[in-house]
Amino acid sequence: MSNGIPELKQFDEASLDAAFSQVRADAERSAAEPNLDREQFRLDWLGRKQGRLKAISDAWLKAAPVEAKKLIGQRFNELKQQVEALVDESAATAVKVEVRSLDISLPGSAHRPGAEHPLTKTMNELVSVFERMGYSVGIGPEVETDFLNFESLNFPPNHPARDTQDTLVLADQEQKPLRERLLMRTHTSPVQIRTMLAQDPPLRIVIPGKVHRNEAQDATHSPMFHQVEGLCVDTNITFSDLKGTLDHAMKSLFGSSMKTRFFPSFFPFTEPSADVQISCPFCNGKGCRKCKHSGWIELLGCGMVDPNVFKAVDARRIELGLEPKYDPAKISGFAFGMGIDRMTMMKYSVSEIGLLFSGDTRFLSQFA
Structure with missing residues (x-):
């Protein structure tokens, strides 16, 4: 006997049955x-190099006469x-023992x-408001050229307005x-410029996305934040259309009792420009406190x-x-933009903007 395998001397069926038994x-x-x-146990019996079945195959099948190989093969299988x-x-x-x-x-x-x-929720709510008004949604890359980010938007080189967007x-x-x-947009x-380059007027588009500026991190500022902008271009678009929109x-976002008011402002890419306030x-x-007692x-x-x-x-x-289609003598349009992070902080009473980006489940679980 070698490795627990009996030596096989006879190859008749009875001897083979006894050996395999x-x-x-x-x-x-x-x-x-x-x-x-x-x-x-598996390796001892089924191992490819030193398993007992491998040894039986080597010792019995190879040494058997030709007429006995079929009988041994059947019993081996x-x-x-x-x-x-x-x-x-x-x-x-x-497994049963482990379960028990x-x-x-x-x-x-x-x-x-x-x-x-909460940022995604606020952004989706705002975008859906404009989708119901017939606006499509546009997206674009976060890495842009100076032409698309500044020059085409009436920020010529060395214009002081560039300093406001570090x-x-x-x-x-x-x-x-x-x-x-x-640069980082x-x-x-x-995306407004990309859309006008790709599409002829009229167009109505709302643009959510992430933007970047070289700002110090504090309670209300972050070098990365989110915006939603909108653009409407057609014939005979007026400031009244902008105010009504x-x-x-x-009102759709905050309720029908919400009031708005407009104040003159300056942006290089719009004229006239306005800041919009809403009733607290x-x-x-x-x-x-949240509106600094101004209402x-x-x-x-x-x-x-x-x-x-x-x-x-x-x-x-x-x-x-391409054919020029945006002759200011024939068309007009309005644009707007707002910070989603600030709106989210206001809506959910969040005091630190960093909480929105921290990934802290203790904070985020409040919105589950």
């Missing part, structure tokens, strides 16, 4: 041991199936319900012409699209081989 009994006896190591069944049975028994030993008094792993991030410029851009230098307005949007939704205009909260900026923007778009369309 002995090996089968050894396997069953090993599988029944109380402290069975399942993996070791049956033995292999029986050993594999013993391995599977030992594994199933071990489970301490059900331990707290389980609960699957907590998910929820939209910009994060990509490295190694000095060798390029200024208009081709890459400071507003989602470049924004008033309807604010927390005190209904009576005055409280009003400044929420967004807007204005009529400056003719220089339309001229820049048409000039670029001509460069691209």
